[in-house]
Amino acid sequence: MSTAAADVIDSHDDHGPAKGIGRWLFATNHKDIGTMYLIFSLTMFFIGGSMAMVIRSELAVPGLQFVHPEFFNQMTTMHALIMVFGAVMPAFVGLANWMIPMMIGAPDMALPRMNNWSFWILPVAFGILLSTLFMPGGAPAGGWTMYPPLILQTGDAFPFLIFSVHLMGISSIMGAINVIVTIINMRAPDMTLLKMPMFVWTWLITAYLLIAVMPVLAGAVTMLLTDQFFGTSFFLAAGGGDPVMFQHIFWFFGHPEVYIMILPAFGVVSEIIPTFSRKPLFGHDSMVYAASCIAFLSFIVWAHHMFTVGMPLTGQLFFMFATMLIAVPTGVKVFNWVATMWRGSMTFETPMLFALAFVFLFTIGGFSGLMLAAAPADIQYHDTYFVVAHFHYVLVPGSVFAIMAGAYYWLPKWTGHMYSERLGKLHFWLSTIFVNVTFFPMHFLGLAGMPRRIPDYSTQFTDFNTIASIGAIGFGVSQLIFVWVLLTAWKGAKATDRVWEGSHGLEWTVPSPAPYHTFTTPPKARIASESFE
Amino acid sequence: MLRKSLWGLLALSFSGAASADWGLNMPKGVTELSVETYNLHMMIFWWCVAIGVVVFGVMIYSLFAHRKSKGAKPADFSHSTVAEVIWTAIPVVILMVIAIPVAETMVKLEDTRNPDISIVVTAYQWRWHYKYQDEDIAFYSSLAKPSLDARRKQSGIDPFAVDNYLLEVDRRLVVPRDAKVRLLITSNDVVHSWWVPDFAIKKDAVPGIVNETWFTPTEVGVYRGQCTELCGKDHGYMPVVVEVVEPEAYTAWVDTHREADAPQVADAQ
Numbered sequence: 047m048s049t050a051a052a053d054v055i056d057s058h059d060d061h062g063p064a065k066g067i068g069r070w071l072f073a074t075n076h077k078d079i080g081t082m083y084l085i086f087s088l089t090m091f092f093i094g095g096s097m098a099m100v101i102r103s104e105l106a107v108p109g110l111q112f113v114h115p116e117f118f119n120q121m122t123t124m125h126a127l128i129m130v131f132g133a134v135m136p137a138f139v140g141l142a143n144w145m146i147p148m149m150i151g152a153p154d155m156a157l158p159r160m161n162n163w164s165f166w167i168l169p170v171a172f173g174i175l176l177s178t179l180f181m182p183g184g185a186p187a188g189g190w191t192m193y194p195p196l197i198l199q200t201g202d203a204f205p206f207l208i209f210s211v212h213l214m215g216i217s218s219i220m221g222a223i224n225v226i227v228t229i230i231n232m233r234a235p236d237m238t239l240l241k242m243p244m245f246v247w248t249w250l251i252t253a254y255l256l257i258a259v260m261p262v263l264a265g266a267v268t269m270l271l272t273d274q275f276f277g278t279s280f281f282l283a284a285g286g287g288d289p290v291m292f293q294h295i296f297w298f299f300g301h302p303e304v305y306i307m308i309l310p311a312f313g314v315v316s317e318i319i320p321t322f323s324r325k326p327l328f329g330h331d332s333m334v335y336a337a338s339c340i341a342f343l344s345f346i347v348w349a350h351h352m353f354t355v356g357m358p359l360t361g362q363l364f365f366m367f368a369t370m371l372i373a374v375p376t377g378v379k380v381f382n383w384v385a386t387m388w389r390g391s392m393t394f395e396t397p398m399l400f401a402l403a404f405v406f407l408f409t410i411g412g413f414s415g416l417m418l419a420a421a422p423a424d425i426q427y428h429d430t431y432f433v434v435a436h437f438h439y440v441l442v443p444g445s446v447f448a449i450m451a452g453a454y455y456w457l458p459k460w461t462g463h464m465y466s467e468r469l470g471k472l473h474f475w476l477s478t479i480f481v482n483v484t485f486f487p488m489h490f491l492g493l494a495g496m497p498r499r500i501p502d503y504s505t506q507f508t509d510f511n512t513i514a515s516i517g518a519i520g521f522g523v524s525q526l527i528f529v530w531v532l533l534t535a536w537k538g539a540k541a542t543d544r545v546w547e548g549s550h551g552l553e554w555t556v557p558s559p560a561p562y563h564t565f566t567t568p569p570k571a572r573i574a575s576e577s578f579e
Numbered sequence: 580m581l582r583k584s585l586w587g588l589l590a591l592s593f594s595g596a597a598s599a600d601w602g603l604n605m606p607k608g609v610t611e612l613s614v615e616t617y618n619l620h621m622m623i624f625w626w627c628v629a630i631g632v633v634v635f636g637v638m639i640y641s642l643f644a645h646r647k648s649k650g651a652k653p654a655d656f657s658h659s660t661v662a663e664v665i666w667t668a669i670p671v672v673i674l675m676v677i678a679i680p681v682a683e684t685m686v687k688l689e690d691t692r693n694p695d696i697s698i699v700v701t702a703y704q705w706r707w708h709y710k711y712q713d714e715d716i717a718f719y720s721s722l723a724k725p726s727l728d729a730r731r732k733q734s735g736i737d738p739f740a741v742d743n744y745l746l747e748v749d750r751r752l753v754v755p756r757d758a759k760v761r762l763l764i765t766s767n768d769v770v771h772s773w774w775v776p777d778f779a780i781k782k783d784a785v786p787g788i789v790n791e792t793w794f795t796p797t798e799v800g801v802y803r804g805q806c807t808e809l810c811g812k813d814h815g816y817m818p819v820v821v822e823v824v825e826p827e828a829y830t831a832w833v834d835t836h837r838e839a840d841a842p843q844v845a846d847a848q
Contacts, residue, residue, distance in 0.1 A: 108738040110730065115812040189809045195786060196769040196811060283787020289770060290785055324647070326657040354772060354808075355783045356790035359689045363682055370674045374667060381666040384638045389654040391647040402642070409634065413627035420677065422612070422684040423620045425781045426605055429772060429807040494602025495776045497807040500815030502730060504746045505739050506602060 063562055071166075074158035075562060076143045079165050081460075083140030084453070086168060088529075090132030091446075093176070095522050097125040102484075106515035108505050118501035119187035120179070126190035130307070131214045132172050134441065137449045138310040139164075139221045142249050145456060146225065148553040148560065149243050151234030151569040156227040164220035171213035178203035189499065191300070192267065194281040194292050198274050208271045215260040222256035225249055234552070234568045240331055243551050247334050248313030251341045255302045255309070258345075263299040266292060290355050297348035305344045308408075308440060309337055311448030312379055315401045317551070318455050319383050322398035323390030324548035329382045336375035336382075343372045353424045362421050369419040373412070380409055395546070396470030400451035403443055403478050411439030414489065429499075432492025438485045442521075443478070450477070450528065457532075458541035462559030465535045469527055476524035483517030606776050609798040609823070613779035615684045623677055630673070688780075691791045694761030696754060702764070702771035702784035702806070705813035709752050712763075715837050722816045723747040730816060745815065746803040751822040755829035756799050764790045772808035775819055783808055796823040 063069045063078065073079050100121045104112050113121070143161065147154055155161050178185040183201015186192070192207075200207065229250045233242070242250075269280040270292070279285025281292045312333075320327045327333065349357060349365040357365075383405050392398070414436040418424050427433055450473075457465050487510035492498075496507045503511065541558040556564045607617045645651045697712035703719075710717035722730070726745050729736035738744040754760050764773055766784035774781040778794040796802070804819040824832065 108744060109734070109736075110732040114732055115815065119809070119812060119814070187812070193770055193809070196809065199769070199811065283785075288787070290788065323645075324653040325655070328656075329658045329663055331658070332663045354781045355785065356788065359686065362685060362689075366681065366685070367678060370678055373674060374670050377670045378663065378667060380634060381662075384634060384641065385659075385662065387638065387641045387645065389651070389656075390641075390645050391651045391653040392642065392645055393647045405638070406635065409631070413631065416627060417620065417623050420619055420623055420681045422616045422681060422688055422779070423623065425688070426616055426620065426776065426779055428781055429809075490603050493605045495606070495804065497774070497805050497815075499809045500805070502738075502745060502815050504744050 073162055073165075074154075076147050076155045076158070076161065077460075077560065077562065079155075079161050080140045080143030080145075082165055083136050083143060083168075086165075087133050087137035087140055087449075088532075090128050090136070090172065092525070094125050094128035094133055095525065097121045097128070098518060099522050101125065102515040102518035104501055105503070105511050107512060108503055108508055110502055113501070115501045116184060116187060119189075119499065120185040122499055123186050123189055124175070124179070127175060127186075127211075128172070129441075130190065130303070131211075132168070132175075134307050134445050134449070135218065136168060138249075138252070138307075138445075139218075141245075141310065141314065141449070141452050141456075142221075142225055144460065145553060146228060146246055146249060147232070148556065148564055149246050149551055150229065150232060150237055151552050151565045152228060152232035153563060153566045155224050156232055157224045160220050161224055164217045164224065167213050167217040167220075171210045171217065174206050174213070175210040178206050181206070191293075191296060192270065193296075194270060194273065194289050197270060204274060205271065208267045211267050212264055215264045218256050219260050222253035222260075225253040226257075229253075234565075240334065243313075244316035244327060244330065244333055245310070245313035248309040248316070248337050251337050252306050252309045255306050255341055255344065259299040259302045259306075262295060263303075266295040266299065269295075290352075293352050293355060294349065297351045298345070300351065301348045302341070302344040304437075304440075305340055307445050309341070311404070311408075311445045312337060314448045314452040314455070315383065315404050318397050318401040318451055319386050319405075321455070321546050321548045321550065322395060322401075323387050323392050325386060325390040326550075327382070328385035328388075329378075332378060333382055336378040339375040340372060343368060343375070347372065350419060350421075350424070353421045354428050366419060366421045370416070373416050373419075376412055380405060380412070393547075395454075396465075396467060396474055397451045397455035399471065399474045399478075400447045400454065403474070404447045404451065407443030407447070407478075407481070408440055411436055411444055414439065427492060429497055430492035431488040431496045431498055434498050435485050435488035435492060438488070442485065443481050447477075447481075450474075453528075454531075455546075456553070457535055458538075458545045459553060459556075459558050459560055461535045462541055462557075463536050464538035464541050464545075465531050466538060469531045469534070473524060473527040473531060476527065477521060480517045480520035480524055484514050484521055485517075487511075487513045487517075608777040608779050609796050609800065609802065610778050610794050611797070612684065612688055612794070613777060615687075616779040619681055619684060622680070626673060626677060688792075691761050691793045693759065694793060695758040697761045697763060698752070698754075700762050700764045700773055700784065702766040702768075702773070702810070702817075704768050704811050705806070705817040707748075707752075707773070707817065707819065708767075711833075714833050716833065718750050720748045720750045720752065720820070722818060723749050726816075743803065746805070746818045746820065748818055748820045751801070751820045753822045753824060753829060753832050754796065755826040756796055756823050758826070758829075759793055759795045761791060761793045764792065769810050770808050771806050771810045771817070773804075773819055774807045775802050775804035775821055777802040777804075778821075781807055796821075799823045799825060 104118055181202040183203060186200050186203050186207045188197035188200060229246060272278040273280055273282055279287040281287045281289050316327055347365055347369045350369045353362060418427055418436060454470055491507055491510045496503055543557055544554045545558060552569055605617055605620050607614055699710040701708040706719050706721040708719050725741045726747055729738055729741045764782050764784045766786045771784040772781055773784060780792045780794050782790045782792040800823055802821045806814055806817040
């Protein structure tokens with residue numbers, strides 16, 4: 047340990063990384079921390095994905111073949127918690143760590159030691175969460191939404207669930223503070239707020255959302271904890287509490303959380319589409335306003351997750367109208383992406399393919415979202431596979447595809463080599479086909495009346511479930527191609543500094559691979575403001 | 580010969596589908612409001628299709644026409660206030676067109692006044708309990724025995740051989756046709772949700788809270804649904820089955836069950 051610390055001091059002059067494990071344990075470099083976030087996220091993606099494989103295997107045909115209902119519920123709960131907090135969110139933080147300083151011309155994140163903390167809390171949090179699988183009573187099985195009173199029936203895993211959620215929240219809040227401080231204080235001199243790249247903008251908004259809602263989640267789960275162990279009855283009707291109150295508090299966190307997982311995706315796609323259309327992003331400023339609008343609206347729509355809990359009519363109408371309004375700024379974003387492509391000069395490398403699939407399939411998820419907003423119809427859709435189809439469309443070909451697109455887009459900048467385009471395209475096409483085979487039939491299942499979170503179903507739901515299961519296995523296996531792409535990422539041709547013909551922005555002015563320290567002096571003001579020459 | 584056996588195999592693999600049908604869409608249902616809900620669902624669906632055709636149409640055209648391999652030269656426009664105003668205003672108008680009928684249906688859905696029959700529905704892990712407010716009738720409704728036997732892990736019983744696998748109960752809820760039935764829904768333990776797609780109503784059963792909802796079935800028949808809020812390990816095994824009968828048959832049913840299913844008897848079960 048002491049040698050590692052000495053190395054850090056020694057290497058200060060030549061600005062190289064520390065040697066050995068200390069480089070990672072005591073990392074303060076935004077690139078190293080970004081890399082760790084991304085590797086962590088990919089690991090969680092496969093762990094959460096293998097749980098999805100258990101779910102889909104059990105649901106392939108009616109009858110119980112592989113697991114008991116208790117374990118099935120543990121799988122659905124853990125799959126969601128791991129994918130939301132372990133895969134999608136850390137992936138975006140990883141991209142933010144790597145790219146935000148390089149996009150705004152800063153030498154590093156503003157608070158590098160806190161950055162180290164916010165990463166290293168995560169493996170601990172997920173170590174705790176995964177350890178619950180081996181505890182008496184098993185892992186949490188009450189759904190990732192943790193509704194009381196059901197969640198209070200969790201076995202020994204219960205306090206561990208609460209503490210791991212606390213840790214994830216602390217990590218997210220620290221990461222968000224870091225992003226905000228970096229963006230506000232460390233931009234290149236001439237980079238005014240409205241000249242910032244869209245990825246930076248969407249992350250700035252996301253970071254504010256995180257700071258606003260993660261403490262709310264922490265409060266809600268703490269009340270669960272005291273209800274269970276300290277005799278309070280915040281959510282227990284028998285003691286004068288209200289189980290529905292938890293749902294309100296949870297979704298006050300939960301809905302902005304949805305946008306926390308999609309706004310950075312908007313940012314990534316808004317970087318990629320202009321590059322491969324060789325044309326500037328259409329309506330940059332209105333994109334900023336649209337993202338801000340979405341962020342604001344996300345705070346006043348939470349109860350659309352609760353149209354069946356029994357709310358006053360006026361409340362239901364308010365939340366219905368507010369929810370429908372979100373379609374307007376979201377529509378603006380989609381129209382602007384299409385207008386960016388319009389009369390461009392497009393090529394279709396892997397990042398562009400993923401970004402285009404994002405626009406198509408996220409929009410389909412948006413359509414089902416609009417349908418879900420209509421309260422009477424939502425009463426039919428609520429808690430059925432229609433909802434499962436909806437949120438998987440916005441999360442998998444939405445958020446996850448955007449992360450994949452970003453990874454392929456910036457990979458040559460990170461490694462200094464071009465990845466295998468052939469493998470990338472194979473990965474793209476298999477993912478896109480199988481993601482639709484998996485999730486499209488779920489719309490039909492939900493409309494035909496199949497509730498979500500059930501381990502077994504009536505026989506009329508068989509065919510679409512079988513199709514979805516085949517798609518899921520295909521999608522899962524296809525992701526191994528991505529690992530292969532990463533493992534061979536250093537074998538390709540040397541990447542140029544600009545990497546892509548149409549690339550724009552400061553991150554493409556530094557060499558490939560990006561040196562350990564970039565922009566130790568702020569870049570020339572002119573370069574910062576010129577996105578296209 | 581080979582082709583024949585392949586077709587046979589295909590037919591065999593879908594024989595399960597032959598007994599059930601490939602449900603694609605929301606059922607129209609058998610109440611005035613379920614039909615209204617279905618129509619709203621279809622109206623919004625067709626709006627989405629129309630918007631999708633325009634947006635995806637423009638996008639797909641662009642993908643083919645504006646590609647570098649076809650020699651497309653990039654234009655240099657990067658914003659247009661007129662365009663932004665247009666594609667902000669049009670969705671607002673479409674949303675208003677959608678929102679008005681939706682709100683009208685919502686108002687009707689919440690109007691639980693003047694019921695003909697009131698039934699208290701109490702959810703338990705994992706069964707339903709029904710109590711007819713004005714009759715001395717109360718009973719539990721649990722998963723039927725054939726499904727119960729077949730649902731066990733590796734039970735060896737083919738679910739396709741069980742009638743209405745997982746969607747049959749030992750005692751059905753019976754209501755008369757054309758009566759406004761009000762349900763007062765609550766729970767004894769965790770949150771559950773009572774759903775029958777053909778009535779287009781779904782209401783959470785929350786401990787400590789009594790929720791209200793209503794339906795007026797217009798056709799006799801047997802209508803099936805399930806618990807739709809995760810309620811623990813047997814969440815998938817608490818179906819809802821409602822039998823709608825002619826009013827005379829209902830009166831007869833009440834007469835025969837009033838004595839046998841007096842609440843104290845049922846509660847001692």
